[in-house]
Amino acid sequence: MELQASEQERNQKSLIKRIRELNLKTVAYLTFLYILQGIPVGISTAIPLILSSKKVTYSYQGIYSFTRWPFSVRILWAPIIDRFFIQKIGRRKTWIFICQFMSGFLMLSTASLVDAVISTDMANRKSGIYILTAIFTVLVVLSATNDITLDAWSIDLLPEKNAGLQSLCNSVGMSIGIFIGGSGFLIFEAAEFSNKIRTFFNVKNQHYGLISIQKLFYIMGTALVITSISILKFKSEQSQKKLKTDEEQALVQKNAHLTSNFSIIDTYKLLWKILFIKPIRIWIILMITHRFAFSVESAFNIKLVEKGVAREKLSLIGAILSPIMSWLPLILIDLISRTKPLKLFRSFFILKMVCIAAFGIFLFFFDHFRDNNGKFSLVFYIILAIWKLVDGFFSSATSISLGSFNAHISDRLISGIYMTFLSFWPNIGANISRTSILFILNLITIPNCERDSKFGNITNTTFLGQRNSHKNQCSSLFEPIYPLTLVVCIFAAIWLLLSTKYFNRLQKLAKSEWEIKLES
Structure with a gap:
């Protein structure tokens, strides 16, 4: 005892x-x-x-x-x-x-x-x-x-x-x-x-x-x-x-000596010096490209609305989940302090892609959740809410893992510039991938419309608007979200295989390798 x-x-x-x-x-x-x-x-x-x-x-x-x-x-x-x-x-x-x-x-x-x-x-x-x-x-x-x-x-x-x-x-x-x-x-x-x-x-x-x-x-x-x-x-x-x-x-x-001697031009030159640190260039490529694996998510809500889910119900689900998703990352507090951040990132990246693939399958069986009146069952909204919660958590976890690594490698002498520089590239990757996927989605959406003199020739550019206004006249020959989801999952698998050695190398680098040489 x-x-x-x-x-x-x-x-x-x-x-x-x-x-x-x-x-x-x-x-x-x-x-x-x-x-x-x-x-x-x-x-x-x-x-x-x-x-x-x-x-x-x-x-x-x-x-x-x-x-x-x-x-x-x-x-x-x-x-x-x-x-x-x-x-x-x-x-x-x-x-x-x-x-x-x-x-x-x-x-x-x-x-x-x-x-x-x-x-x-x-x-x-x-x-x-x-x-x-x-x-x-x-x-x-x-x-x-x-x-x-x-x-x-x-x-x-x-x-x-x-x-x-x-x-x-x-x-x-x-x-x-x-x-x-x-x-x-x-x-x-x-x-x-x-x-x-x-x-x-x-x-x-x-x-x-x-x-x-x-x-x-x-x-x-x-x-x-x-x-x-x-x-x-x-x-x-x-x-x-x-x-x-x-x-x-x-x-x-x-710090005091550095800031008292640097001109504003010298301070801006620091951005270029950061850019020419060898591991930084590898990091930039990884940060921009990894966002393409998540790009198809930007079309998921659009597809839900297209398939008949009311926007106000999506907003209500978001409002209910937001407080939970805000506090949920706190469970990572101990894990982040004990685990190598890039190893953590790769784990959450895989789980995030599993969520994306699962939602693609969920969309495929979408109509099974409708009743005879076209309304969605309670089970549908429960599954949707659970998916959004889990997917949101893994999204936060991947971002937090990367942010943790950024904080570890950031040069404390110029941490304001350095941290802003590091967070800039994932944002760029997200914006490029989000725009690209919506453009591709529009490009490969092939309309199948009944010919009607008042519509003229309907192209995929005007297809979505025409389908919403004249549901009986237009449909798509196939749903492009499914092949796109498959493509990004394949891309994610290839990206993960190719990037693993670079992540391992970056994780092992001493902090001095990330610092820039400043003239006193």
Whole structure:
């Protein structure tokens, strides 16, 4: 009994030690900052749905779509963020304070304006679209700039062995923030859903939701301002525990010397120097090409709608799953700190491809889930929800694994530039593959339409629109999503076989191999 008690005590002490080593307080703090960063982005993604409900034209929606650009091109100003800062405040705190305070101030000062613009009939008001585009572009630029700095600060605050947790903080925090500002806001902004809550609490129903965009701006704006001031006053730039080591003290001193001697042109030249690191070139090719294995997923929701699944039901499933998917990656927290990230990535990559193949099979047996009236059974929606949950988890796991590796290899002297540079290439690969697969899908969709003088010659370019409007006239000769799913699965298998030796080689490289030689 004494031996058993002693063993339990040792296990308990080991668990406590393990928890301390994971720096959970720092992880929680960084996750909170990423949540705040994600909320303005989430609100910006909700606006197009509000505009659609007001019958805003596609051209006006196109104008607003410019708000999506800043996160994709933030590499353009990342060198500026790494070069200029207020010495007294600190290299990272300077920009985090500026971005959060300005975001909060902008939200507080424009809350009434944004609410007034959205509340009016915007169908023919280009000025309103320009106002929204300007405000949200600035907010997203500030969030993207904050992301550059927060990524670098995360690496500074977390110990070397736990640097991989940075990607977990980013993934979980941004997911929660985007959900709060996007789907969460839309749910409680809807009068119908809000009235169900009011009825439950015996409160009189109203024609408006529980929260408006004006209230959300006031609440989030206040939170951002208070947080920015608290960071300025109470949070230290570096982990004091880390600064006790000679290595970290030397790093801080070298940072100060480096930034005081570099011009802005020299800072931009760092991007070119990173590009010419030999393992980086291999890494870029792997990051761009691996996204093609996931490309067919961008067509899955389109196919679901084409086959008769209501968009509102897909949105409802997404809203229900979003909170779960935001927190689910937390189960990886211990695994990431103990496992080599590229080995972890390959495992999740395989599981992700299994999910994609499974969904292709699910689509093939799609009609088996319809009743005689063409409606889908409850089993169908349960399977769809489970698939989305599992697939979303593996998507997050692959991204977190790669982010963990990026954090480990990032040169801490220029971590803001370096981390932004590394995350740029998977995004490029995702955008190229997503566009390519939709173009290919359109190209190989062969229409089989009854000849009708009022339709003329129907091509695959106009096929989808004609089929939706005249379901009895058009059908496809074959469903192209099936061969495309097979092709990407074969591509993924070949890519995995060819890339394994390169991943093994990159994982074994010393961190010095990823560093650039800077002139003192």
